[in-house]
Amino acid sequence: MATGTERQGTDRAAFGGVSRLRGVVFRYVTFAASLFGILSLAVLLGYVFWDAFGLETAAPAWYATMVVTVVLPVAGFLLYARRNPLAGRTALELAATATGGVLSGFALVVVLEVIAGPGLWFAYFLAMGVPLGALYLYGRRVEASWTGLAVLGVLVAGPVVGTALLGPLSRIGGFLGGPGVYYLSVIAPTALVARHVVDEYLDGPNGNYVALATLVAPILAAPAIDTVAVLSRSVWLLFFPTLVVPFSIVAGRNLATPGRRVGVAGPLAFALGVGLLAVVPDLLGVAGPSPWFDWQYVTSAPSQTAEQAGLYPAIIGSIFMIVLVALLTLVLGVGAALYLEEYAPSSGPAGAVTQFIRINISNLAGVPSVVYGILGLAVFANTLQFGFGTVATAAFTLSLLILPIVIISAREAIRSVPDSLREASYGMGATRWQTIKNVIMPRAIPGILTGTILALGRAIGETAPLIMIGVATTKFSPPSGLFGKMTAMPMQVFTWSSYPSEAFQHGVVAAGVVTLLVVLLTMNSVAILLRNEFERGDY
Amino acid sequence: MSNESAPIDLRGDRGFQDLRERIYQVAFLACAVISVLTTVGIVLSLAVPAVGFFQNVSLGEFLLGTQFSPAIRPKVFGVLPLVFGTLLITAGAGAVALPFGLLTATYLAEYAPPGRRAVLKPMLEVLAGVPTVVYGYFALVYVTPLLNAIPGLELGTFNALSASIIMGVMIIPMVSSISEDAMSAVPDSLREASYGLGATKFDVSTGVVIPSAASGIASSFVLALSRAIGETMIVVVAAGQTARFPGDVPGLLTSFFKSTQTMTSAIIQLGLSDLSGGTTAYRALFAIGLTLFVMTLVLNVVSDLLVQHYQEDYD
Numbered sequence: 098m099a100t101g102t103e104r105q106g107t108d109r110a111a112f113g114g115v116s117r118l119r120g121v122v123f124r125y126v127t128f129a130a131s132l133f134g135i136l137s138l139a140v141l142l143g144y145v146f147w148d149a150f151g152l153e154t155a156a157p158a159w160y161a162t163m164v165v166t167v168v169l170p171v172a173g174f175l176l177y178a179r180r181n182p183l184a185g186r187t188a189l190e191l192a193a194t195a196t197g198g199v200l201s202g203f204a205l206v207v208v209l210e211v212i213a214g215p216g217l218w219f220a221y222f223l224a225m226g227v228p229l230g231a232l233y234l235y236g237r238r239v240e241a242s243w244t245g246l247a248v249l250g251v252l253v254a255g256p257v258v259g260t261a262l263l264g265p266l267s268r269i270g271g272f273l274g275g276p277g278v279y280y281l282s283v284i285a286p287t288a289l290v291a292r293h294v295v296d297e298y299l300d301g302p303n304g305n306y307v308a309l310a311t312l313v314a315p316i317l318a319a320p321a322i323d324t325v326a327v328l329s330r331s332v333w334l335l336f337f338p339t340l341v342v343p344f345s346i347v348a349g350r351n352l353a354t355p356g357r358r359v360g361v362a363g364p365l366a367f368a369l370g371v372g373l374l375a376v377v378p379d380l381l382g383v384a385g386p387s388p389w390f391d392w393q394y395v396t397s398a399p400s401q402t403a404e405q406a407g408l409y410p411a412i413i414g415s416i417f418m419i420v421l422v423a424l425l426t427l428v429l430g431v432g433a434a435l436y437l438e439e440y441a442p443s444s445g446p447a448g449a450v451t452q453f454i455r456i457n458i459s460n461l462a463g464v465p466s467v468v469y470g471i472l473g474l475a476v477f478a479n480t481l482q483f484g485f486g487t488v489a490t491a492a493f494t495l496s497l498l499i500l501p502i503v504i505i506s507a508r509e510a511i512r513s514v515p516d517s518l519r520e521a522s523y524g525m526g527a528t529r530w531q532t533i534k535n536v537i538m539p540r541a542i543p544g545i546l547t548g549t550i551l552a553l554g555r556a557i558g559e560t561a562p563l564i565m566i567g568v569a570t571t572k573f574s575p576p577s578g579l580f581g582k583m584t585a586m587p588m589q590v591f592t593w594s595s596y597p598s599e600a601f602q603h604g605v606v607a608a609g610v611v612t613l614l615v616v617l618l619t620m621n622s623v624a625i626l627l628r629n630e631f632e633r634g635d636y
Numbered sequence: 637m638s639n640e641s642a643p644i645d646l647r648g649d650r651g652f653q654d655l656r657e658r659i660y661q662v663a664f665l666a667c668a669v670i671s672v673l674t675t676v677g678i679v680l681s682l683a684v685p686a687v688g689f690f691q692n693v694s695l696g697e698f699l700l701g702t703q704f705s706p707a708i709r710p711k712v713f714g715v716l717p718l719v720f721g722t723l724l725i726t727a728g729a730g731a732v733a734l735p736f737g738l739l740t741a742t743y744l745a746e747y748a749p750p751g752r753r754a755v756l757k758p759m760l761e762v763l764a765g766v767p768t769v770v771y772g773y774f775a776l777v778y779v780t781p782l783l784n785a786i787p788g789l790e791l792g793t794f795n796a797l798s799a800s801i802i803m804g805v806m807i808i809p810m811v812s813s814i815s816e817d818a819m820s821a822v823p824d825s826l827r828e829a830s831y832g833l834g835a836t837k838f839d840v841s842t843g844v845v846i847p848s849a850a851s852g853i854a855s856s857f858v859l860a861l862s863r864a865i866g867e868t869m870i871v872v873v874a875a876g877q878t879a880r881f882p883g884d885v886p887g888l889l890t891s892f893f894k895s896t897q898t899m900t901s902a903i904i905q906l907g908l909s910d911l912s913g914g915t916t917a918y919r920a921l922f923a924i925g926l927t928l929f930v931m932t933l934v935l936n937v938v939s940d941l942l943v944q945h946y947q948e949d950y951d
């Protein structure tokens with residue numbers, strides 16, 4: 098757009114004094130207005146981080162150390178990344194893979210090790226995971242039309258068989274022990290998935306080598322892991338597929354590309370700086386901060402004493418709940434989006450029904466969350482008897498809450514697959530389902546995952562629906578199972594925020610807020626990474 | 637869409653495949669129908685207990701009553717104080733979000749260079765992504781003491797003012813993103829025509845683009861206000877639990893400095909107060925929920941209609 102202000106220089110008097118000032122002022126007013134919200138939030142975040150990390154006790158020398166070890170290197174790297182965006186993207190990729198890997202590793206440990214236990218997990222893995230994997234592999238080799246139906250059959254019959262044979266099946270798991278169970282049920286499938294992803298989406302390394310490395314590396318590293326006291330072999334095997342494999346692939350790819358190698362320096366400098374900051378002030382005898390947000394906080398139960406209070410049961414509850422919500426919304430949301438985009442008739446009386454469903458979904462996205470709480474109370478807690486304040490009730494309620502958002506973003510992702518690809522597939526005689534499975538889904542999955550992760554971020558911060566379905570305001574142990582009572586991070590923040598004492602208001606709650614924000618920030622950066630990496634619009 | 641290009645049967649026998657295709661279609665349809673069932677579920681779970689409530693309290697008493705006191709005798713269930721509290725906080729939030737959101741949208745659509753726009757937009761999205769309970773905590777612990785430092789302002793620990801300011805900050809991106817879409821949809825021919833007539837950039841932005849995008853901007857306002865009406869945790873944490881009606885406090889402005897109760901925070905209060913199901917007070921929760929649901933639904937439909945209006949104009 099051409100700017101109008103430059104044009105009237107010559108004939109200003111003839112136009113009766115067109116003022117340049119007014120336009121310039123307006124321009125800066127609009128710019129200031131767009132910064133208002135962002136700056137307000139930045140100030141508030143500054144306050145809450147200040148409180149959570151107890152920075153007021155730190156000596157000036159500590160701040161000086163921080164500036165030298167962390168702030169200057171990071172600022173320098175950011176300045177460099179402005180001129181070399183590729184380095185900035187590399188840094189973002191590495192940081193998001195690392196933090197996302199840690200977070201999903203925690204989620205896996207919580208669900209498999211803390212809540213289910215290896216025996217129970219292995220029983221259901223044998224009843225469902227093994228047949229599904231076998232059918233998938235067979236279906237990839239031979240285009241047999243019955244495999245898809247058999248998958249549906251396993252999905253229905255698997256849980257029944259698993260529950261019926263729970264005793265004998267979990268004894269097999271007990272015989273193998275935790276590490277054995279996880280090697281067979283987590284590492285082996287990871288090798289297959291890694292091979293598929295590397296061959297399908299990334300050009301470069303051979304998928305077979307990646308798969309082989311995935312199988313061998315955890316065993317070779319086991320002696321080294323045994324020397325670390327905090328890491329049990331089970332935890333190592335669960336963090337391996339979520340953190341080590343993706344991070345190695347991303348780091349390896351970046352190191353192999355000449356233009357991207359510099360980008361590795363950013364995260365490396367940050368990690369090194371934080372490490373130095375933890376060690377150097379102690380050696381010099383400088384007073385550091387007294388953080389509320391520390392290891393003790395993350396691993397202990399709530400308490401009336403601020404110094405002993407922790408978020409552990411709430412963290413476990415939130416993670417367990419969000420894993421269930423993710424499974425439910427992915428299946429239901431993608432199914433509904435596929436129907437609306439690929440199957441639904443757009444004309445005639447059936448078309449009117451489709452139109453009604455579409456309008457209905459967009460209106461559901463605007464229903465206040467507290468109303469979903471009332472829905473969950475009536476349907477899941479009372480009618481279906483899932484119980485008040487249980488993990489199942491919370492997961493189903495929040496799934497319904499974010500389902501409209503997931504459907505809308507999944508529809509956009511599916512719609513962005515060009516029609517020419519569909520028509521080419523149909524032209525070669527593929528059926529609708531074959532087209533969806535082989536043409537549409539591989540291209541739509543990154544967009545669907547991005548939208549789903551953003552929606553899950555909304556679900557993990559919701560509080561009002563949890564209050565309505567009777568989630569406990571404070572609980573001292575993590576949920577015992579699917580129908581165990583739970584509490585969640587935002588619930589605990591809400592409870593503590595009504596404690597009048599200064600230590601709670603400016604310490605314990607601030608630390609809870611920081612925990613919640615760290616989780617959200619990680620999820621969002623992983624979503625942005627997925628969008629940047631896979632949605633390049635190359636068709 | 638691909639409905640026209642349904643596969644032509646050239647092989648003759650696809651009986652088994654046909655069955656498979658049918659099963660997948662039905663499975664996906666079932667997923668889509670869940671959204672309809674959700675709506676039905678919401679209406680039923682609100683309406684059924686609400687009917688029980690209206691057997692004890694007459695509709696007029698509920699809709700026109702100016703006192704809300706579910707726990708203390710005499711128990712009265714007038715919804716008007718709650719509606720007033722909701723509108724008070726929504727007005728406060730709107731006073732922050734509408735001007736700032738509109739100016740932000742103007743900057744993003746008309747002035748911002750592409751690079752700065754690419755940075756600003758995701759940062760604005762972050763505003764809407766922070767959990768509302770966190771915003772409530774910000775309002776209670778940081779904003780209220782900050783406002784109290786201004787001489788002449790005497791705010792209660794719980795007050796409507798800080799809650800509505802923070803809520804306004806939260807809904808800025810909702811106003812700005814939809815308004816920006818509407819402004820970007822205004823065809824360049826209109827801008828060029830007015831430049832040709834000698835208009836300045838300022839004249840074009842305020843005199844041509846904003847009026848042409850009026851229905852889209854209005855739609856964003858309505859949607860943002862609907863979101864503010866349904867917002868719960870900010871109010872619960874920061875605005876207190878005292879239901880007030882205009883006559884209770886001298887002057888409308890002083891209402892902002894006091895504790896206020898909205899429809900949403902009344903629902904939470906009744907839900908938390910462990911009233912064993914079946915009492916009138918417990919059922920009042922559903923009647924308030926129904927009122928809230930109807931109000932937000934009407935606003936969402938209005939906003940939808942406004943959006944369609946501008947889309948038709950420039951398609």
